[in-house]
Amino acid sequence: MNAFGIFTQLLQLLLTVLLAPLLLGWVNQCRAWLQNRKGAGIEQPYRKLRKLFYKDAVIANNASPLFRMVPYILFGSMCLAAAIVPSLATDLSFSAAADAIALVGIFALARIFISLAAMDIGTAFGGMGARREMLVGFLAEPALLMVLFTASLISHSTSLTETVETLAHRHFEIYPSMAFAAIAFLMVLLAENARIPVDNPASHLELTMIHEAMILEYSARHLALIEWASSIKLFAYVSIGIALFVPWGIAQASDWLGIAFALPILIAKLLAGGFGLALIETVMAKQRIFRAPEFMGTAFLFGVLGMLVHFLLGA
């Protein structure tokens, strides 16, 4: 552990947590533009967070302590996830603590807690949301692991920073296996972040919701933390995508100049990624819930294909 590592780690964590709502705002703004609407502006998620933090929380009488704890657990796990995904630099102090498999574990941990909290109050919607979330989650996780394994096979390490080092800073190579992995990853990203076609983040129909159904009972600061955590999750996922598939520009160890360049490059990539996400969400409709297994099955298949290609071609 060195001073540079600590500095980049803190910088990245701070930027991720603070900029994550902006990415969400950007995606929503792009969606509005693509639908010929004016949109609420990219700073809208911040306004929503401020509004929620000012409000008094309403909590059901039969809520257990778990219900109150979960927003903090969720926020904490998403911050940790965002800290270990190299988005600005590869020299991250925390990265030694958790590799790609642990990252999937962190997401799973958050999922388990939010599902428990959803069922805690005992409303029909909470149970329904938790049930659907688990359906999507247990199908998405193996697909995500396959994607990460494909990348790990190339770098011979499950450490994300090591993978980025290999992909971005060693000699340039085109990996056909990563093309399959990229498709699989995109599908996982859509499913895991409650985006269309698996879930609809803008829906007000309680019977169709997945993620939103789980948090219907939350209000004020708790809801704010959950919303914030969701935006950090989206940011983390997009960052994983960037790290695996377009890693060029992420700063190396002890590269102060690299850091200076890494930020604008990261923002440019996020803008492009956010627009792409909005485009997908605009042209697609939401699928029936029972299409989700097909959708995630396809993602898993692409992940496996990526690994097979790696073994066949050695690349």
Added chain:
Amino acid sequence: MIDFEGMVRTASIAPAWTIDADAAAWRKIALACSDEGGRLVSIWGQDDGEGFLVFAAFVFSQGMLIAKCRAIDGKFRNLVDIFPCAGRMQRAVADMLGIVAEEGDGRPWLSHGAWPEFPLRRDYAPAGDFAPVEEHYPFVTVEGEGVHEIAVGPVHAGTIEPGHFRFQVVGEKVLRLEERLGYKHKGIEKAFEGMALFEGAELAARISGDSTVAYSWAYAMAAECICGIVPQPRASFLRGLFLERERIANHLADLGALGNDAGFAFGLAQFSVIREDMLRANNEMFGHRYLMDAIVPGGVSRDVDGQGKSRLLGQCEAIRKKLADLHEIYIDHTGLQDRFLTTGRVSPELAAKLGLTGLAGRASRIACDLREDHPYPPYDMLDVAMATHHAGDVAARVSVRFEEIVESLRLIETLIGKMPEGDIMSEIPACSGFGVGWVEGFRGEVLVALEAENGIIRRAHAHDPSWQNWPVLEFAVIGNIVPDFPLINKSFNLSYSGHDL
């Protein structure tokens, strides 16, 4: 015409007859109507001072027959075995008037224990405040391995009207749905009592905001029927114009919302733009976005000039063009069609049995459209082409909407092209008698029955086609998955306000 002894033709421009029936004839007429393939439109009751009367409006191929029967010992003959849709209407009569159908469902329907007496009785005197009674409403439950209940509403996650839906599900599959309505009961029928005919028109326009033109027209028709007045030709044309514009605006909103409910927000944005253009034009030309109070007893209160006509025609052309593009997008969109096709299917047989009506009926091969079946002015010179489909799923209800918009655009163009010059209002004297108005609104047939004495309303009954279609929705969702319910519900787009009154 099925000929019954003592039938009297009303003065309404819609073909409507009335008949005094005893308990036996009441059933006989209903059975004859059912045998002929007719339908029941509405059941309502009245306290005439000497006792309680119950009315039923049947539709035969030649027109409407309104049977009037006296309740004996607070009871009247049940029609639910002949027309299943009678059940809830009979329960509503019991809630409002305290007379019950023999061997009927004893549960309340509109009443949630919020009023202690029967408001439509003549001796009803509201005694200030009263405490609401806690409600025990027994829902039918399903039992078995893995079956559970989902209670939705009356307060929903979105800003929509209140209604309670009780699902019995196993996993995501719906085994049974039971609705509970009445949360929007506002005492409209009570409020009508004692109003002058002209005053009543304003209230009728506010029964259900999305059908304000249809209700205004039906009310005006009923009032004119009492007074024996036929509206001026130009007024009829303008009424047709307003009604078709209302139909288009609502269909556009529904098509957009259906896209949105399937996660295709693009559709909502595009359809909203077209609809908003229409509403703004309404506001600028006729003084109200939804054309409220444009139709009044005796005629219409708004006129259109040459400049206005060309603006309306230009708008028709613009809508037609945009609609064609959007239709293509909807048809070609795989994800959207996957959600629409086979979802919420009501087979033509089931639809006929349960009495599905209006737009939803036409999507299930129930070929009923007042504008074609009983064309009164201005529809007598328009030759309306009915849109029918047979699949009975969400996709069919979407198709009917697209086709009806195109037809309505044609109707508007013809109406404007052939509009005669002349007065738009006739004087309405203070009359007495019974009148009926019957109009094809965007959801289906709207009925207003009116009884007045010297220009003062004694009893007004307004009927929304949602009464027929709400029970069918319960069947439409069986076997579907829970997350498809909002889409199916939206494809019917039934009224809460017009139903709960």
